Amino acid sequence: MEGILTRLKVLFVSSEFAPGMIPFATTVINTLAEDRRFEVHAICVNSEKCGYSGLISKNANPIFVDYPENKVAKLIYKFWPFRIINAIEKARKTLKPDVVHFLTGDFTLASYVILKHDETFYYTVHDLHPHEVKTSSLLDSILFKDIIWGYRKCRESISNLTTSSWSQLMELQKIYPSKKCKYTSFPTLVTQGIKNGKKVPIELNGVDDYILFFGSVNEYKGVNLLIEAFEKSKLSDNTKLVIAGKGLDYNIHSKNVIRLNRFVDDDEVASLFNQASIVVYPYISATMSGVLSIAYYFNKLVLTSDIPFFKDNATDSVSFFKVGDVEDLQLKMEDILTHKKSYQPDKTSYCRIYSALALADSYWKLYNDEV
Numbered sequence: 001m002e003g004i005l006t007r008l009k010v011l012f013v014s015s016e017f018a019p020g021m022i023p024f025a026t027t028v029i030n031t032l033a034e035d036r037r038f039e040v041h042a043i044c045v046n047s048e049k050c051g052y053s054g055l056i057s058k059n060a061n062p063i064f065v066d067y068p069e070n071k072v073a074k075l076i077y078k079f080w081p082f083r084i085i086n087a088i089e090k091a092r093k094t095l096k097p098d099v100v101h102f103l104t105g106d107f108t109l110a111s112y113v114i115l116k117h118d119e120t121f122y123y124t125v126h127d128l129h130p131h132e133v134k135t136s137s138l139l140d141s142i143l144f145k146d147i148i149w150g151y152r153k154c155r156e157s158i159s160n161l162t163t164s165s166w167s168q169l170m171e172l173q174k175i176y177p178s179k180k181c182k183y184t185s186f187p188t189l190v191t192q193g194i195k196n197g198k199k200v201p202i203e204l205n206g207v208d209d210y211i212l213f214f215g216s217v218n219e220y221k222g223v224n225l226l227i228e229a230f231e232k233s234k235l236s237d238n239t240k241l242v243i244a245g246k247g248l249d250y251n252i253h254s255k256n257v258i259r260l261n262r263f264v265d266d267d268e269v270a271s272l273f274n275q276a277s278i279v280v281y282p283y284i285s286a287t288m289s290g291v292l293s294i295a296y297y298f299n300k301l302v303l304t305s306d307i308p309f310f311k312d313n314a315t316d317s318v319s320f321f322k323v324g325d326v327e328d329l330q331l332k333m334e335d336i337l338t339h340k341k342s343y344q345p346d347k348t349s350y351c352r353i354y355s356a357l358a359l360a361d362s363y364w365k366l367y368n369d370e371v
Contacts, residue, residue, distance in 0.1 A: 010039070012060075042060045045067055048069060101123075169182070190293055213241075213282070216247045235333060236256055238256075
């Protein structure tokens, strides 16, 4: 794309509706839709249980596509999602967008991207390397491999790549020296529902000053290490550990570990964080994650593993332990809670890193090839 356009017409495609993808895409789409430099259009897929309806601003001119409900249609969708492809092709023909940006991994669109590749296509790389995942069946294993194949084919076929991880960006630039690979700011995961929420999770009535892990519980997030470190520590006698988020369950031996194995509604998040003493993210790996934005918004002290993504986005609110080291995690938790007055959150963190202007500026520079 040559020169600087006075007003960019951007067509966003969000075909994935995983819990982490929805707030990522929603914030990017809505933020750019409110910026006068962009004319935004969005194609978003809704499943039976979750999706983008009610979350996307009218200013983004959203088109909603329903994910199929029966098994045969779902299988076909994995290889050639007709409804999305038809919507994209119709929008490209009528709108003639300057940019078509695939925001959410969009592995089901890999075949379409290969066949219809265009210089207007942009692609957000979320996970260059797959996370540690446990598959429970042969079918799950096949589907996981299909997802990884789709991610790889999309980034190989599209010339314009972006990521919100500096370490991942440097790796992309080495792997694809002929492509345009640029950094864009990570969008905040703090929604209006989170900001205005007043509901207390029923499991935590009367509970406060706890250690908090919040998010879906997957293998790569190291929650098992956090439980082990907590149960070995002197904190486990009079402090509670709250693990809030749907996913894996682990063996728990302490009565002071509270497990909320369910989806936590946005209107419960404010109470969840406000009543916490510290927030811990013991990830084994992470290329991109928005969890820091929520902790920063509620001015919480954070303890994370020293993986590159967290270090890239750290402020004075964050302390680190060596990734995978249970003993170091235990000692750091004990030190922070024992000497809490020595640790003060940086109350400027959220505005500096997750402002709407910083996000919109990064996408403007991406599309116009500015430094």
